[in-house]
Amino acid sequence: MRFTHISIQNFKPYEDAELDLRDGVTVIHGVNGSGKSSLLEACFFALYGSKALAGTLDDVVTAGADDAEISLEFVHDGGQYRIDRRIRISGDRATTAKCVLEGPDGSVEGARDVRRHVGSLLRMDAEAFVNCAYVQQGEVNKLINATPTQRQDMIDDLLQLGKLEQYRERAGNARLGVEDVLTSKRSVLEDIESQITAKEDEDLHARLNALESELADVDEKIENYEAQRDKAKQARDAAQSTLDEHAEKRERLAEVESAIDDLKSKVAADESERDKLTTRIRELGDDIDDLDRTIEDAVEEMDLADANVDAIASRREALDDREAAIRDELSEARTRAQGLSAQAERLEERADELEARAAEKREAADADEQTAEKAASELESVRETRADIESSLETIEVSFADAPVELGDAAALLDERRGDRSAVRERLAETETELKNARERLAEAEELRDAGKCPECGQPVDGSPHVDAISEHEDAIASLEAERDTLESDLEALESAVEKAEALVDAESRADSHADRLELADERIADHEETVETRREAAETKRNEAEALETEAAEKREAATTQAERAAEVRETVETLEADLDALDARREQLRRVESLLDERSDAVDARERLREKRETLADVNRERREHLKERQNRRDELRETVDEAAVEQAKSSKEKAETYLQRVESEVLPDLREQRDDLQSQIGGVNADLERLDELRERRAGLAERVDALESLHDEVSTLESTYGDLRAELRQRNVEVLERMLNETFDLVYGNDAYSRIRLDGEYGLTVFQKDGTALEPEQLSGGERALFNLSLRCAIYRLLAEGIDGAAPLPPLILDEPTVFLDTGHVSRLVDLVEDMQNRGVKQILIVSHDDELVGAADDLVRVEKNPTTNRSTVERTDAPTLENALADD
Numbered sequence: 001m002r003f004t005h006i007s008i009q010n011f012k013p014y015e016d017a018e019l020d021l022r023d024g025v026t027v028i029h030g031v032n033g034s035g036k037s038s039l040l041e042a043c044f045f046a047l048y049g050s051k052a053l054a055g056t057l058d059d060v061v062t063a064g065a066d067d068a069e070i071s072l073e074f075v076h077d078g079g080q081y082r083i084d085r086r087i088r089i090s091g092d093r094a095t096t097a098k099c100v101l102e103g104p105d106g107s108v109e110g111a112r113d114v115r116r117h118v119g120s121l122l123r124m125d126a127e128a129f130v131n132c133a134y135v136q137q138g139e140v141n142k143l144i145n146a147t148p149t150q151r152q153d154m155i156d157d158l159l160q161l162g163k164l165e166q167y168r169e170r171a172g173n174a175r176l177g178v179e180d181v182l183t184s185k186r187s188v189l190e191d192i193e194s195q196i197t198a199k200e201d202e203d204l205h206a207r208l209n210a211l212e213s214e215l216a217d218v219d220e221k222i223e224n225y226e227a228q229r230d231k232a233k234q235a236r237d238a239a240q241s242t243l244d245e246h247a248e249k250r251e252r253l254a255e256v257e258s259a260i261d262d263l264k265s266k267v268a269a270d271e272s273e274r275d276k277l278t279t280r281i282r283e284l285g286d287d288i289d290d291l292d293r294t295i296e297d298a299v300e301e302m303d304l305a306d307a308n309v310d311a312i313a314s315r316r317e318a319l320d321d322r323e324a325a326i327r328d329e330l331s332e333a334r335t336r337a338q339g340l341s342a343q344a345e346r347l348e349e350r351a352d353e354l355e356a357r358a359a360e361k362r363e364a365a366d367a368d369e370q371t372a373e374k375a376a377s378e379l380e381s382v383r384e385t386r387a388d389i390e391s392s393l394e395t396i397e398v399s400f401a402d403a404p405v406e407l408g409d410a411a412a413l414l415d416e417r418r419g420d421r422s423a424v425r426e427r428l429a430e431t432e433t434e435l436k437n438a439r440e441r442l443a444e445a446e447e448l449r450d451a452g453k454c455p456e457c458g459q460p461v462d463g464s465p466h467v468d469a470i471s472e473h474e475d476a477i478a479s480l481e482a483e484r485d486t487l488e489s490d491l492e493a494l495e496s497a498v499e500k501a502e503a504l505v506d507a508e509s510r511a512d513s514h515a516d517r518l519e520l521a522d523e524r525i526a527d528h529e530e531t532v533e534t535r536r537e538a539a540e541t542k543r544n545e546a547e548a549l550e551t552e553a554a555e556k557r558e559a560a561t562t563q564a565e566r567a568a569e570v571r572e573t574v575e576t577l578e579a580d581l582d583a584l585d586a587r588r589e590q591l592r593r594v595e596s597l598l599d600e601r602s603d604a605v606d607a608r609e610r611l612r613e614k615r616e617t618l619a620d621v622n623r624e625r626r627e628h629l630k631e632r633q634n635r636r637d638e639l640r641e642t643v644d645e646a647a648v649e650q651a652k653s654s655k656e657k658a659e660t661y662l663q664r665v666e667s668e669v670l671p672d673l674r675e676q677r678d679d680l681q682s683q684i685g686g687v688n689a690d691l692e693r694l695d696e697l698r699e700r701r702a703g704l705a706e707r708v709d710a711l712e713s714l715h716d717e718v719s720t721l722e723s724t725y726g727d728l729r730a731e732l733r734q735r736n737v738e739v740l741e742r743m744l745n746e747t748f749d750l751v752y753g754n755d756a757y758s759r760i761r762l763d764g765e766y767g768l769t770v771f772q773k774d775g776t777a778l779e780p781e782q783l784s785g786g787e788r789a790l791f792n793l794s795l796r797c798a799i800y801r802l803l804a805e806g807i808d809g810a811a812p813l814p815p816l817i818l819d820e821p822t823v824f825l826d827t828g829h830v831s832r833l834v835d836l837v838e839d840m841q842n843r844g845v846k847q848i849l850i851v852s853h854d855d856e857l858v859g860a861a862d863d864l865v866r867v868e869k870n871p872t873t874n875r876s877t878v879e880r881t882d883a884p885t886l887e888n889a890l891a892d893d
């Protein structure tokens with residue numbers, strides 16, 4: 001098997017990488033962390049999916065990417081294969097979104113099916129792949145530290161020796177199964193044999209014979225008893241029929257006798273009934289005679305033409321006619337009485353009404369009269385008042401007789417007087433002022449004169465031009481004083497004149513008011529006079545009207561009395577007519593009585609006729625009965641003669657005997673015997689069943705014995721098979737161990753090339769021991785780090801070689817993959833490693849993939865692949881560089 005192409009997207013540090021892989025040694029190199037191991041992991045993951053991962057699916061998808069795709073192409077056993085996987089992150093989990101394996105036989109889909117298919121194709125699962133072909137980085141001690149059992153399991157598994165163990169186990173299980181069946185069959189066989197022995201000891205045939213002869217005896221007895229029983233039954237039945245016959249006869253006799261009694265009593269009953277009927281008929285005859293007499297009296301009393309229906313009917317018709325006439329008259333009289341009563345009532349009402357109106361009139365007249373009286377008395381007092389006013393007015397007129405003015409001019413006089421007075425007052429005030437001024441001027445002049453100065457101009461004067469002036473002044477004063485006095489007396493006179501005028505004005509105004517009042521009084525007098533007159537007249541008229549009304553009322557009342565009297569008369573007529581009607585009813589009642597008497601009579605006659613018929617019928621019936629009676633009595637006598645009491649007694653006793661016998665045989669003897677028979681039969685059945693069972697057991701024993709023999713030989717075969725598988729595996733393992741030990745020593749010699757150790761031993765239990773030159777043994781763990789790395793590589797290569805030589809034909813091995821094998825190695829040992837790789841190639845390993853940055857290994861490569869990581873994007877790329885020739889290598893140096 002060889003990888004041919006790997007293509008990855010978003011796988012770990014790779015964004016998008018592709019690489020063709022060829023035969024021979026491919027070395028993948030690059031700096032730490034550039035993505036070398038990831039490239040190998042991608043191949044491994046492509047084959048086995050999540051089983052190839054230490055971590056989870058999420059780890060393979062480039063951080064931040066949504067999905068990763070891996071596609072691996074390889075050739076295997078001459079066929080072309082391709083696996084495509086796509087991992088998608090959905091949510092926070094990664095899932096396999098696509099997984100398809102395409103091969104020459106079609107395609108397989110789904111992660112699980114693809115993994116299984118790859119497992120069976122390569123004959124190894126993910127773990128076996130790691131153990132055999134893929135030496136992962138830093139796993140130097142894995143095989144060394146493993147326990148021998150783990151190693152054994154691992155190598156057995158790789159070499160498919162596990163299958164033999166499986167077969168051996170299956171054979172073992174089969175052996176155990178056979179043993180189980182064999183044991184149970186043997187115990188069944190033993191059980192059956194002991195059952196057979198027990199049955200044989202019972203001597204079943206002798207028992208069967210004894211039981212059968214006993215059964216024959218019992219059967220015979222039963223037959224005898226049954227025959228006896230049948231005879232007894234016949235005897236019992238014969239007696240019974242004799243008894244039944246007699247019983248029937250007696251019954252019939254009793255029937256006849258009771259029929260006779262019955263007839264006799266019926267005859268007697270009917271005879272007494274006939275007697276009763278005769279009495280009743282006679283009584284009815286008497287009743288009819290009585291009725292005839294009563295009817296005759298009534299007819300006579302009522303003066304009826306005849307005592308029959310027609311006479312009664314014609315009389316009833318006459319009565320009806322009479323009644324109709326009376327009723328007509330009555331209804332007329334009632335109407336009239338009613339009319340008259342109503343008239344009387346209406347007249348009374350009218351009289352009442354008229355009287356009431358007369359009373360009203362009288363009341364109104366009284367009221368008028370009163371009003372008139374009141375007006376008359378008021379008229380009187382108004383007249384007195386008027387006289388008073390008149391006299392007051394006269395007094396005032398008298399007071400004007402010596403007045404300067406006429407009545408009516410007082411106001412003008414007062415105005416004149418007041419005008420005069422104010423003129424005088426003015427002149428008086430002026431005069432007084434003039435007087436005052438004159439006096440002042442006199443005083444000044446006198447002063448100046450006394451001071452010798454001109455009293456007029458103030459100039460000093462000697463004596464007198466101006467003495468005259470003083471006297472002038474004194475004259476003026478005197479005249480003024482005189483004028484003033486006159487004015488003052490004038491004023492006084494005028495004052496009194498004004499007062500007088502004022503009194504006149506006052507009197508004049510009083511005279512006016514008296515005149516007004518006088519006018520008013522006159523008006524009132526007129527009013528009152530009119531009232532007195534009209535009211536008195538009205539009262540008179542009303543009284544006259546009242547009188548007239550009262551007269552009319554009296555007339556109406558008289559008429560009412562007349563009509564009421566007439567109504568009473570008519571009512572008397574009504575009563576008479578009603579009495580006539582009652583009399584008619586009484587006549588009718590009498591008619592009905594005669595009618596009912598006639599009915600009663602005819603009923604009685606009918607009844608008497610019916611009773612006579614009945615009596616006749618009874619007589620006929622009794623005649624017939626007597627004949628029957630005679631017949632029955634003859635029959636009874638015949639029956640009495642046939643009854644035989646002695647035969648009945650004998651039949652009774654023989655029936656009793658037969659029944660006692662039957663009772664005993666049927667309820668005791670026969671059931672006992674039958675029980676015995678049933679018991680015997682079931683015993684016989686049991687013995688027969690036992691015999692059958694014995695035959696059956698014998699048959700089964702033969703079958704079982706055969707089966708046990710077969711199982712025993714099968715058990716032997718399976719045991720042989722089991723041990724064969726065990727032996728085969730041990731043998732094969734031993735052979736493998738020997739080969740592996742040889743290859744391990746060869747490889748270790750090749751890579752180590754040191755004389756320190758003589759050899760490595762791999763014992764049958766896969767224990768590993770290293771021997772030093774001096775023969776001392778060392779555990780592999782005791783080796784140095786580098787030695788252990790070499791030892792591990794040797795062991796891995798040995799296993800790979802063993803497998804390659806062992807099974808390569810069946811399933812070509814995958815490429816040998818070494819991840820960083822040089823880690824612990826010094827330069828010398830790196831060249832040894834190169835030798836090992838060449839050796840492996842020479843031994844036919846087609847494809848070897850090595851991750852390394854060691855120059856020497858790089859130099860040994862057929863193909864060189866360079867892995868680089870972009871420091872800024874952190875994305876890895878892969879590229880194939882030319883295979884380094886020696887010159888290239890030297891040139892690089």
Ligand SMILES: Nc1ncnc2c1ncn2[C@@H]1O[C@H](COP(=O)(O)OP(=O)(O)OP(=O)(O)O)[C@@H](O)[C@H]1O
Nearest residue numbers: 012013031032033034035036037038059061062063
């Ligand atoms: N899921 C991932 N997404 C992105 N980068 C990843 C992821 N997983 C691993 N890496 C990166 O891949 C690199 C590891 O690659 P790898 O182990 O293949 O390197 P290497 O070349 O084998 O290194 P060394 O020489 O040290 O063995 C690391 O730098 C790591 O950061």
Ligand SMILES: [Zn+2]
Nearest residue numbers: 454457458459
């Ligand atoms: Zn003078």
